[in-house]
Amino acid sequence: MITGSPASSILAIDIGSSSARAALFDEGGNPVEGTLCRVTYRLDTGSDGRAEFDPEQLADRIDALLDRVHQAAAAPVRAVGVSCFWHSLLGLDASGRPTTRVSMWADTRARETTQRLRERLDAMAHHQRTGAYLHPSYPVARYAWLVERFPELRNVVRHWCAFPDYLFARWTGAYRTSVSMASGTGLFDTWHLRWDDETCAAVGLDPQLLPEIGDGEAELVSRYAARWPRFAAAVWYPAWGDGACSNVGSGAIGSDRATIMIGTSSAIRTLWRGEPLVVPWGLWLYRLDRELVLAGGALSEGGDLIDWIRQRFVLPAEPSLWEQVRALQPGSTGLLWLPTIAGERSPGWPVDARAALVGLRLSHDGVAVLRAALEAVACRIADVVDLLLAVRPEVEVFIGSGNGLLGVPGWTQIVADAIGRPLVLATDPEASLRGAALVASARLRGVPLEQLARSDVRSWARVTPVAGATVVYRQLREAIQSLRTALEPRR
Template sequence: MMHIGIDLGTSGIKAVLIEDLTRVITVASEPVAVSRPRVGYSEQDADLWVSTVLTCLDRLAADAPREMAAVRGIGISGQMLCALILDAGLKPLRPAMLWNDQRALVECAELLEAVPDIGRRTNGTPDPGITAPKLMWLRKHEPALMDRARMLMLTKDYVRLALTGEVASEPSDAGGTQLLDVASGQWDADLCRAVGWDPAHLPPVVDSWAEAGRLKPDLLQRWGMTGPVSVAAGAGDNMGSTLGAGGARPGDAVLTIGTSGVACIVDASFHPGPERAILTSAHVAPDVFLSMGVVMSATASLDWVGQVTGRKVPELDVEATAFIAAEGPAAAPLFLPCLTGIRTPLNRPDMTGRITGLHPGVTPAMLAYATMEGVAFQFADCVAAQTEVGVRPERFTVVGGGTRSALWLKLLATALNRPVSMIEGADMAGPRGAGRLAAVAAGAPLSCLQEPVAAAGVIDPDPDLRDVLAHRRAAMWAPV
């Protein structure tokens, strides 16, 4: 059976034509521009999401017309936490405020004061990236626009509206608005009142794998589809990628070493951890939640080392690997690589990076090693914090650009003191997860969400590094 998985990233959109949940037929991707009209602002034209998705699907149809005709479901995962305000005609009133928009700092404090227990009811502590503080900012600064507001939309939900004409959302993405009671999966009137948003202007919430509309007839014709084509409610990006990497059962943990890093752990119960800056949302498989610890700067930290040393990242990886084989960790400086603050476990966006142990003999290879080690320690800190609040990781899978480095994987496994698995097609985790939701929406059994993803290898902790890394991790936090 043919399905399409669409992943709506902040800087690019990818659409993948998938057969039988695993075999990739063809892929189309396109960049999307982000507007930053002022420092701290981050916005996108919502209709650009739609036009880019249509372009990607045009390319799939051109590349594989026979397979495209047989598509039965479409699933979408997308960047979370945006604030897109629609008018009565379901047209955007302004550009969408994105997850990395930072203008609503004051409103975060106001919301926490108004609802002190919000972190135990929603996905976490108020943050300027989350939707609710953005709505409060808009009410203060663009009141005439907010008077015309009739619907709040999230990224993938707006694209699905364009594909089907239907308004809906689902718990994984809706949980990022801080208007949803995560434990119950229902919009919360008290939270809406605190933010100043009318609950009548929120979409209905359905299961992530439910059919939330069918592809419009003109689009069926455009892409040569026989139809009908079910469009699933979909997923927030972290949830879609976790599902696509095989994370659907309690105890599954998917660690993403990307520009930032995320430790996503599937949990049978709702274990909020706002005091440790943990995000907790509904997952996109039945009866489970997703606990998320965030490393704010992962591969971005290594990119920075490349900038200051004049080395390319692959060169740094080779040099760091040679260094550790020849000299061992003790010769390297210690780097706390929180270049853009620390989310989990301290919630300190104001923190900056710290390097100790610098001397004239420090080389780019040593700095690269210290960076990979420091990021691995931050992942271990996230998992430790999640364990403290009751989450129980059992099986670790790692995805993201950092997985190209065998050294980084060894450091991560050793810092966690747990084996970590690689999977086939890690770069397709988001679209694959969306495709699985599409399959269920089109009639496949719910059990297909839990089908395993083939492992490409397992990396075990290095017993020769375990003790020295434990000592260095403790020293990283020592006062200087």
């Protein structure tokens, strides 16, 4: 990997659902050696469906992370770019202090509220305007649930925002959200680039309580400028959605490229400069900014399902585990997973989904259960790929990324076989972090993002599908869909 000069220009921050990373980069998007720092944390989850963070604790952890990067900075930086998880929600009082916890996309407590919203609103029309869904994973549904469950919030909350908007206000004093972050709320008209009045009215939310939408930069307030003097003269940009930044950092920019990412969850995305398009039910439509559009689908399952299995089944130690998993032939386990253990987003977007594992016999062991899970996730990814290709047939290159996909031996081959297309493997494990650096650099220099981010992928590792396996997985996809249909009334 090329490394940047110690006289760096860009501070990049990537805030994920289980860890945050920050590092210095040069203007070409090359990391400065010795500056990458990381902090981990845990989402607060419970049997009631909650998935939350304490906003001040998380903000303090990220501030401490930046303290460490600041110590490693040899010179002042010129710009700061932030990648952050989409779909979070919290309330602030008049002075900007949190009045709620940060609810995340995995929070499912809004299930019943969402069902009532779907009975009152035209879900298809909402999807076409906002690119999002009436679904518990979106802030629009969780806001409706919060004020229904805690009506006193209507009197104490003066601002509703995403977690990175709170950070931006804390650091700069500006109450602002990016076009990118707004596009993932279900409250934003992605065609006209404004809050969607019809949706806001339907859930009783005054748009004046939402942040100003804008991608303009700001500077640190005095107390942070004193804390981080080498960041004080930099321009700070409102956070961009981590999925869009991941595409940028993976070199997947342009209508002929798409990424297949598996981390905790999974996503399939394509990013292009131009007009938005009407996407079918199953896909979403977000933005990186006013000019760059992101379409794709998201699965709630990915590495989380693999971790769940590894925690609950008796499995051999590595590397023998993965050797045994890879030794099994495609579709040979006799097991069928409906892998929606964390709920379902794409392609169906049901309000309340459950997972299922069928076909178990006494002869099955944990290795077979794990192999079947890897195949089931890959098959559902293939379903979303087909939806995407129906509206973006020009996509020719699929770039695989994410610690889940690249960190599980053999999973890249299973995914390539399931989609029936070659999979090019991303070279940077910190794609979202690098993407934030590249977006900030492009804005700082006033150059097209494609000039910095569109990588030559011809020399990257490539996984070629096996035709016979693709046929097997096509049959497996049909079986999973049949299982899903059979269980639908019970969800």
